[in-house]
Every structure is written in C-alpha cells, then in structure tokens.
Amino acid sequence: GQKLKSVPQHLLTPVSVCTSMDLQRNKLKRVTSISRFTNLIELNLSRNKILEFSLEICSLQKLQTLYMNQNNIRSIPEGIFPHLRSLKFLKLSNNRLAKLPSDINQCTSLTYLELSKNHLQSIEPLVGLTKLRELLVEKNHLTELPSQLFQKGSCELTIFKAMGNPLRCPPEEVCAGGVMDIQSYFLQMEENPNAHTARTVKTMFLGSSMAGKSTLCRSLREGKPVTVAVKDRTEGIDITQLYIQDVRFLLWDFAGQEEYYLTHHVFITPRALVILTVDLAFKDQIWFWINNIQLRVPDAVVMLVGTHCDQCRDLDEVMEKKKDIEEKVNTMLANRKIVLKYQKKNLEENADPCLYMDQVDELDCLLDYNLKVLDLLTLDCTKTEDIVRFRSLILKCIQSESVFLCSESILPQSYEEVEQAIHILATLEQIPQHTIVRHDLVQQVEAISRDLLMREGALMKQKFIWVEDLRCRGTLHNAALRILVRRELEKLVEDDDDLFREVVGTKREEGIILTLLQHFEVCLPTLVRSPMNPQAPEFIPGEKHWQSAKESKRDPDGACLFPIYLKDNLAVCQKWGENKQDDVRVHMYFLPEIPHGFFHRLVIKTCSLYSTHWVGKELCLLCCGNRLTLVRQRNKDGDSFIEVRQWPGLTQQVHTPCPERGCLHYFTWRDVKEEKLVCQGGHTRRAELIFPKVTSQ
Numbered sequence: 001g002q003k004l005k006s007v008p009q010h011l012l013t014p015v016s017v018c019t020s021m022d023l024q025r026n027k028l029k030r031v032t033s034i035s036r037f038t039n040l041i042e043l044n045l046s047r048n049k050i051l052e053f054s055l056e057i058c059s060l061q062k063l064q065t066l067y068m069n070q071n072n073i074r075s076i077p078e079g080i081f082p083h084l085r086s087l088k089f090l091k092l093s094n095n096r097l098a099k100l101p102s103d104i105n106q107c108t109s110l111t112y113l114e115l116s117k118n119h120l121q122s123i124e125p126l127v128g129l130t131k132l133r134e135l136l137v138e139k140n141h142l143t144e145l146p147s148q149l150f151q152k153g154s155c156e157l158t159i160f161k162a163m164g165n166p167l168r169c170p171p172e173e174v175c176a177g178g179v180m181d182i183q184s185y186f187l188q189m190e191e192n193p194n195a196h197t198a199r200t201v202k203t204m205f206l207g208s209s210m211a212g213k214s215t216l217c218r219s220l221r222e223g224k225p226v227t228v229a230v231k232d233r234t235e236g237i238d239i240t241q242l243y244i245q246d247v248r249f250l251l252w253d254f255a256g257q258e259e260y261y262l263t264h265h266v267f268i269t270p271r272a273l274v275i276l277t278v279d280l281a282f283k284d285q286i287w288f289w290i291n292n293i294q295l296r297v298p299d300a301v302v303m304l305v306g307t308h309c310d311q312c313r314d315l316d317e318v319m320e321k322k323k324d325i326e327e328k329v330n331t332m333l334a335n336r337k338i339v340l341k342y343q344k345k346n347l348e349e350n351a352d353p354c355l356y357m358d359q360v361d362e363l364d365c366l367l368d369y370n371l372k373v374l375d376l377l378t379l380d381c382t383k384t385e386d387i388v389r390f391r392s393l394i395l396k397c398i399q400s401e402s403v404f405l406c407s408e409s410i411l412p413q414s415y416e417e418v419e420q421a422i423h424i425l426a427t428l429e430q431i432p433q434h435t436i437v438r439h440d441l442v443q444q445v446e447a448i449s450r451d452l453l454m455r456e457g458a459l460m461k462q463k464f465i466w467v468e469d470l471r472c473r474g475t476l477h478n479a480a481l482r483i484l485v486r487r488e489l490e491k492l493v494e495d496d497d498d499l500f501r502e503v504v505g506t507k508r509e510e511g512i513i514l515t516l517l518q519h520f521e522v523c524l525p526t527l528v529r530s531p532m533n534p535q536a537p538e539f540i541p542g543e544k545h546w547q548s549a550k551e552s553k554r555d556p557d558g559a560c561l562f563p564i565y566l567k568d569n570l571a572v573c574q575k576w577g578e579n580k581q582d583d584v585r586v587h588m589y590f591l592p593e594i595p596h597g598f599f600h601r602l603v604i605k606t607c608s609l610y611s612t613h614w615v616g617k618e619l620c621l622l623c624c625g626n627r628l629t630l631v632r633q634r635n636k637d638g639d640s641f642i643e644v645r646q647w648p649g650l651t652q653q654v655h656t657p658c659p660e661r662g663c664l665h666y667f668t669w670r671d672v673k674e675e676k677l678v679c680q681g682g683h684t685r686r687a688e689l690i691f692p693k694v695t696s697q
C-alpha cells in the first residue's frame, strides 16, 4: 500500500530467512529480482498493475501461497508451474487471462485455485490437479466444462463456482447446484448420449402496471392482437414459451403492481432480453425501470417498446415522445457512468483506501457492464401489422445480439423430460394461484371464513388481529398463511392430509411453503412480540469484531414479515411519535444506489434495547441516496416492538455532510455482503439487521 512503482533496491538484498513477502496494493508493473528469495513460502502481489506473470517465479520452489489477483496479467508462460510443486493456494482472479498454460496441472499440490473474472474460454488444462478442492471460475467466457474434472475418484473438488459464464454444457443452472449436481449431469450424459440441445432466450416483460405487457406478450405468442381485459391482470409472473424458427423464447410476463416487486429479485436474472414496455399515452416512470434493470441485470439488452400509440394525438406526438424517452435514457446511462467514475475517484483519493478496496472492485465491475438499450419501437397493440413487426424485430434482435442472449444448453434427456412435464402442468393450469404474494392479500385475509378459522383452531378475534398486523406492521401470521395456502391446495387435491401438512405445516412444524418463502427472502421470520433481552452482551467499540448474527430461531406459530404489505403507518406514528434523530448513528454505504424495493425487504429487529439510557428505543433506517442511516429513537412506553417503515420519497432527504461525525462504525461493502449483521454500538446493546441478499451491485 505504498504506491510503489518498483521494488526498492534495499529490499532486494537477498534475505535468506525471508519466507513471506507482501507487496499488495502498489503500482508495480513487473516483478524483477524476486528469484533471489528462494525461501519464500508466501508471496502477495495482488492489486498491482502487473502485465506479465514473471518467469522468475519458477525459482520459488518452496512457495505455498501466491496472490496475483487484481492485476493486468494477460498470459502465463509455459514452464513455470511444473516448478511450483509446493504451491497450494493460487489466486489469479481479476486479470485478463484468456488461456491457461497447458502445464498448470503439474502444480500437483494445488488445493485452492481462484480464476474468477478473467477471459478464459477453457479450463481443460486443470484436468489432472488431483488435490484441487476449491475452484472458482466465475465471470469468464467458458462455454463447456471438462467432464474429467468432475469424475469421482480423480479429484477432491468440493467447491466449484462458475456463475457468470455463457455455459452450455453443463448449463449455468446445473452449475449453480454445486459439484454433486455437475457430477450427476455428466453421469447422465454418459449414460444416455442422446442429449437435447436447446437455444433459449429468457424474455422478460417489465414495465409499470397497465403499460401493456400482457397484451404484448400474448399477442406475440398468437402472432396477432389479443385484447387483455382489465380484470385479467397478471398476478405474480406468467411464464409461457414460444418458438420462432429454432429459438425458444421463454416469455416471462411480470405483473406491474407494486406488491409483486417483492419477488422480482428472485426472477430478474442476467443474460436476458428485457422488453421494457412504456405506455406512450401516459406519463411513465422510465427512469425507475432503467435504474432497476441497471441494478439487477446490468448486462442485459433492453428493447424499449412504446404502446398505446393509437391513443396519442397524432404521429407527431408519438415521435416527440419517442425522441424524449430515448434522450432521457441515453442521459441516464451516460450519467451513471460519470457517477460511477466519480465515486471511484473519490474512494481512491480517500485517506485510507484500503478500507474501500472492495467498493473500488465493485465499481470497476459496474463500469465494465454496458446496459444495451435499443431504440424505442412504437406500437399500436391493436393492429396486426404492428404485432408482426414486433415479432420479426425480436427475432432480428436475438440474431444480432445472440452472443449475449441466446443461451444454448445441452441437457440430458431426463432433464428435458422433467422440464416438459412442468410445462404441461403449467398449461393445464394445475398449478395453484399465487396465494401469498398478491396485491389483495389484506382482502384475502379479511375474507377467511369462520369454518376455515375453526379448522385452524382460531377465533374471529384473531382474524381481526391478523388483518390489523398485516396492514399496520406488514406481518402475516403463519396461521393465516396456512389457511390461505391450504384453501388453494384443496382446490387441487382432496383429503391428502400428509401432503397438506408437508406443504402448509402446523403450529409446531414449519411447512415447505414457509421455508421456500424465507429461502427466497420474500419474507422474513419474526416474532409477533419480541421480548427484550437484558442478557445481550455489551459491545465495546474497537475491542471486538462485529459478528454475524446467528440464524434467528423461527417459530412456526409466529409470523412472517412482508414489509411491502405495510399500508398504514398511523398506528406506528401514534405509538412512536414523530421521528426524532437521536445520538447513535450507524452509516452504511451502498453502491452506487440502493435498488428500489430494498427497503421493502429490510428489517430491523430490536433484540435488546434495554439499558438505563435506552429503554425500549426504536431503531429505524433512513435512506439518503446511497446512504443508509440507522437511527435510534425514543419509544414512548418502553415496550419492544418490531417495526418496519417505508419512507416514501426518502432519497430527497438531506445528507449529513460529514458521515464520520458521530458515526460509530462503517459497514464496508464486505460486511454488507454478509447478509446479516449484528450492529452494536457504544453503551447500547445489540440490534440485528437482516439484509436481503443483495446482488453484486
């Protein structure tokens, strides 16, 4: 961390006892004279500007650990690795490697190898590294993986990560399942070589409610205009498929109503074609969608489609709006680059850049992405010729952008059969309706009948509490959830108590539905009334590292938090009074903006707010631009309370100019990625923050 451009001469006097050398975070372009340090066991050259993998390294035969990540290395010469027989740990991520030397497999002690964020097209040379346990090759250009690497008995691989590659064999979805899934994939391919090859494009229809997404999607499928009745609005996501020539389009029609954004983080995935639908006859929030797409899928291709042209005054108005939207989008994209560069510069100039290393890396990553937004296509969805034009344009777009979008996957026959079976089920509409994630959940709970309540052993009075808690606290009681899901299931299957119990759960046992909802962070477990915990340990700043919170204990008879359903803040305001910023603050920095919907899923649990000074204080969050501020507040009557607030228009709040002042601790980006943080400070006790899984952005 000394900004060195070369290693100072006085350091290069051979020191025979020197076993470890740390030159990270400098500006070295090459490493010379390193061969003198023949006793080196550990060498750290990460975060420099090294262009070549120095041949001298082959003299370091005792080397066990080598960091060369975050450099500009383009190639590694042959003849080095056969000499590094002791090397166990090698980190080469964030370089520009397009190829691996063919003799890397002679580095036989290697157990950990990180090659993520390079330009590799093949990892075939790694076959033969029998001791390899952990291999990371994320974000490269890999299309196929060598099956021998995963052969049982020939390697010890237990961790393998390959997300962010255009993989076809095995497809990325298989890799996401881990080593065992990949092994099983190759095994099935071997057993039955009649593999099925599919060219698939995930096509996501996004846009505000009533913009015309379903109309477009269904018309595209039919090849002619289809009218969608207003009452026939999308709930959740409709997934259908369409073949145009040899390309299979998976059409994902996302519901536009806000409540459904709750699940968007699960389904908006990279390498997809986004059809961003804008109602031209209506003022649309295009910035919101572009922003959202940039944050979630920054390398997507976006096709802008303006609907309702027929409802505009005339062609001039249509053209004017088209020009206006295209200009706005271009400005947004350009501005974002400027902001990212500015933020990077700011961080690099900071007094202690090592605190922000992760953030700078993330910024570099974001700067590498290029959201491609195509010119706006204006349509009147009621006209056949417009739909035909749309259809041919989509195909043209795929053909010209196929590198990004058209993922070809090779699947064993059995996988294909399962997929087809799911499609048949879906088309037969044998899949239950969305029961929990829906716009009218409050009404659904209100409508629970006396009979259903009795079967759950609940009273009318409890139902009123459920409704009240859903509206005023965003919590849905598990008993209500059980009733709603069971009611839906009973429409499909009669009298299968085992199945109901497994899916829905009981008072004592959590059902699959709850586990899944929590796994995908659609909701979070919460206690209906969380008790205060006077035993929580004190935190003394500087003495201890912050620890991640333990998995909070779930209560199958408790409640789940769905903050998006919080509609009524009145009870909270009456109970807690006006916002008063108190004296404990924790600032958290996010890059570069916080995705919309983030706070809808952000929860603060008040575990222990119990001390002479701080009896029953509320914790709340303020979000200002890219900053999140945790503020303690006074509670009027001292009881503990789980509360989530939505802060409409919060980005307009004024920033405190000096974040350091009064701030107890920074969360670095690394902390935030932990998903769970225990935030502790000063003479307060502890509070737990649970973050939704944030994407790499």
Ligand SMILES: Nc1nc2c(ncn2[C@@H]2O[C@H](COP(=O)(O)OP(=O)(O)OP(=O)(O)O)[C@@H](O)[C@H]2O)c(=O)[nH]1
Pocket: 207, 208, 209, 210, 211, 212, 213, 214, 215, 216, 227, 228, 229, 230, 232, 233, 234, 235, 254, 255, 256, 257, 307, 308, 309, 310, 311, 379, 380, 381, 382
């Ligand atoms: N006149 C006219 N009506 C359109 C056009 N496109 C869509 N509509 C109508 O607009 C209404 C809303 O369209 P939908 O396709 O349901 O909108 P959506 O975006 O899927 O809405 P959500 O399901 O709420 O997300 C429907 O009544 C459509 O018939 C168009 O180009 N011209």
